[in-house]
Amino acid sequence: MKILVAVKRVPDPNATIKVRPDGTGIVTDNLKYVVNPFCEIAIEEALRIKENHGGAEVVLVSVGEQVCQEQLRTGLAMGADRAILVLQDGDVEPVIVARALAKLVEQEQPDIVMLGKQAIDDDSNVVGQMLAEMLGWGQGTFASEVKLSEDKSSAVVTREVDGGLEDVEMPLPAIITADLRLNEPRYASLPGIMKARKKELKEIPLGDLGIDQSVQVKVHKLSPPPERQAGKKVETVQELVDLLHTEAKVI
Amino acid sequence: MIAWSESQLMIRDAVRRFVEDEIKPNLEALEHGDMPPYDILRKMYSTFGMDQMAKAGFAKKIAAEKSGEEAQPRSNGGDPSARADQVAATIIPIIELCRYCPGMVTAMGVSVGLAAGAIQSKGTIEQKERWVPDLLTLDKIGAWAITEPDSGSDAFGGMRASARRDGDDFVLNGSKTFITNGPHADTIVFICKLEEEGVDARERRILNFVLDRGMAGLEQTPALRKMGLHSSPTGELFLSDVRCGIDRLLGGANALKATGGGRAGAKATFQTERSGVAAMALGMVEQCLELSVKYAKERVQFGRPIGDYQLIQDKLARMEVARMNLQNLVFRTIELVSQGKTMTFAEASAMKLYAARAAVEVAMEAVQVYGGNGYMSEYQVEQLARDAKVLQIYAGTDEIQIRAIAKDLLAAD
Numbered sequence: 001m002k003i004l005v006a007v008k009r010v011p012d013p014n015a016t017i018k019v020r021p022d023g024t025g026i027v028t029d030n031l032k033y034v035v036n037p038f039c040e041i042a043i044e045e046a047l048r049i050k051e052n053h054g055g056a057e058v059v060l061v062s063v064g065e066q067v068c069q070e071q072l073r074t075g076l077a078m079g080a081d082r083a084i085l086v087l088q089d090g091d092v093e094p095v096i097v098a099r100a101l102a103k104l105v106e107q108e109q110p111d112i113v114m115l116g117k118q119a120i121d122d123d124s125n126v127v128g129q130m131l132a133e134m135l136g137w138g139q140g141t142f143a144s145e146v147k148l149s150e151d152k153s154s155a156v157v158t159r160e161v162d163g164g165l166e167d168v169e170m171p172l173p174a175i176i177t178a179d180l181r182l183n184e185p186r187y188a189s190l191p192g193i194m195k196a197r198k199k200e201l202k203e204i205p206l207g208d209l210g211i212d213q214s215v216q217v218k219v220h221k222l223s224p225p226p227e228r229q230a231g232k233k234v235e236t237v238q239e240l241v242d243l244l245h246t247e248a249k250v251i
Numbered sequence: 252m253i254a255w256s257e258s259q260l261m262i263r264d265a266v267r268r269f270v271e272d273e274i275k276p277n278l279e280a281l282e283h284g285d286m287p288p289y290d291i292l293r294k295m296y297s298t299f300g301m302d303q304m305a306k307a308g309f310a311k312k313i314a315a316e317k318s319g320e321e322a323q324p325r326s327n328g329g330d331p332s333a334r335a336d337q338v339a340a341t342i343i344p345i346i347e348l349c350r351y352c353p354g355m356v357t358a359m360g361v362s363v364g365l366a367a368g369a370i371q372s373k374g375t376i377e378q379k380e381r382w383v384p385d386l387l388t389l390d391k392i393g394a395w396a397i398t399e400p401d402s403g404s405d406a407f408g409g410m411r412a413s414a415r416r417d418g419d420d421f422v423l424n425g426s427k428t429f430i431t432n433g434p435h436a437d438t439i440v441f442i443c444k445l446e447e448e449g450v451d452a453r454e455r456r457i458l459n460f461v462l463d464r465g466m467a468g469l470e471q472t473p474a475l476r477k478m479g480l481h482s483s484p485t486g487e488l489f490l491s492d493v494r495c496g497i498d499r500l501l502g503g504a505n506a507l508k509a510t511g512g513g514r515a516g517a518k519a520t521f522q523t524e525r526s527g528v529a530a531m532a533l534g535m536v537e538q539c540l541e542l543s544v545k546y547a548k549e550r551v552q553f554g555r556p557i558g559d560y561q562l563i564q565d566k567l568a569r570m571e572v573a574r575m576n577l578q579n580l581v582f583r584t585i586e587l588v589s590q591g592k593t594m595t596f597a598e599a600s601a602m603k604l605y606a607a608r609a610a611v612e613v614a615m616e617a618v619q620v621y622g623g624n625g626y627m628s629e630y631q632v633e634q635l636a637r638d639a640k641v642l643q644i645y646a647g648t649d650e651i652q653i654r655a656i657a658k659d660l661l662a663a664d
Binding site for chain 2 (some may be wrong): 077189193
């Protein structure tokens, strides 16, 4: 069994993000980068499948700049077997990531492709779905539980939907995208970290994959959320009720 | 070694995340409540595989000893950077824990470093197998008891704890104080003097016994109140006619024959302890500096952030100098150990002297940067300032370090 896991490098969700004054992007100086938290959950799930179903090869893939290897090493330290970095400078739009992954699926022939449901930087939430469409595979998105059949020919994915849970079954190979409650990712152990540097990390320039790289969506401008206005102090409850009625118009 | 490697930074980030998730939220209970540090330390050990690493290392050493070979200090013989990573993996958790909880490092260090270390360096193979594995994984907590109410720096000369021979047994008596982990210890290395007719008390043979919690005549007091290191329980031990066999005497019958072994052995233990202090100081200084820089940017007085004022800048710059020096000392320690070399006793003393003073100075200056807020427990610099002071006292006071350095300098021709 082979599981391909997509890994994205994103700014630390706990960092304070500032938009550049010209609106072309965010200020990246001294910004700390981590594995996208949903991708981390995807890696963890792949490792658990490997541990609980008699072994599997877990292969990580990232599309981006050279520095993305830091995040791949983190995944290798957690226990993944090897990694592939598809090199491309600058932002890569989701459809190109999906095409690159589709190409790698052709080469690697995995039984499952695990992804995070979305990246916490651009919140696109499309790569898994587009990849399923490109490959013609079944997809279980927003997974909060993954169960494989005894013979590993199919999977039941529990999805968190409005007002409850939905179980969907699909034959393998399939696409699964991880939601927040799927699992709690492990810390990389110290021996795991030390072993990670010896594991294979293959680099492939995006251009070598021979995929359509035409850009369909361009980011025009980023703007920070409006600054929060100072609140108002009121003297009496009556005044508060009046303001809620006349100004805030909530009652 | 001139910088942290990529793997070392990954270790740092992982441990830092653990400390921020598991220790920071419990800081109040650990420092001002009754939460002992051991469960979190055990969790850290199992989370990062430190228990398995320690077990594997121990098994290898014992196997080598049994086959009569010299134990190889580190594997990865051919790759110096892999060796450095292995050594750094033991030091980085000390640094990261000290950013929040230097007391936890003390509790951990005494158990794993001093108690297990003493048994490992002086014990017979049977004794090592009996006590060391559980200590290395923190399944059992260890204490190392040398200090007494009337003997601190003059540890051996003034020591009154005694072992009297009674047939094949020994009968132990004495009281020990300032014993880290004393209230909770399962395994205690008890250092005392053999009662010998006609031998002056100052010259008597030093013996190390291993005691288990609950032995008849052994009393472990509740934790004493102290200035800092509140997360590390410190207590007293009272022994009245504790009877034990030679199986608990470290080194067995050989310990009764060898000369000077007890003193030299304890000295080696001091050396390990002293070199660890630089890593502790680095963690505390890093945290004080980070907090101070942050506060200097945020705190506005007379219409400007206080970081604009040169008197504050002077403090920050000095903290950075201390941080750089300490980091270099830690790099040197990692480099030496990974090459299988040891530093001299005088060098370990010099390192400890500098590190302790730097930590106290930086932590006190951090309190000063924070002003009134710094004096309040709400801000962490207050705790770090109290915690730092112990570095100048335990594992040999500053004065004792100075004596060791000077003695070495003056002994040279």
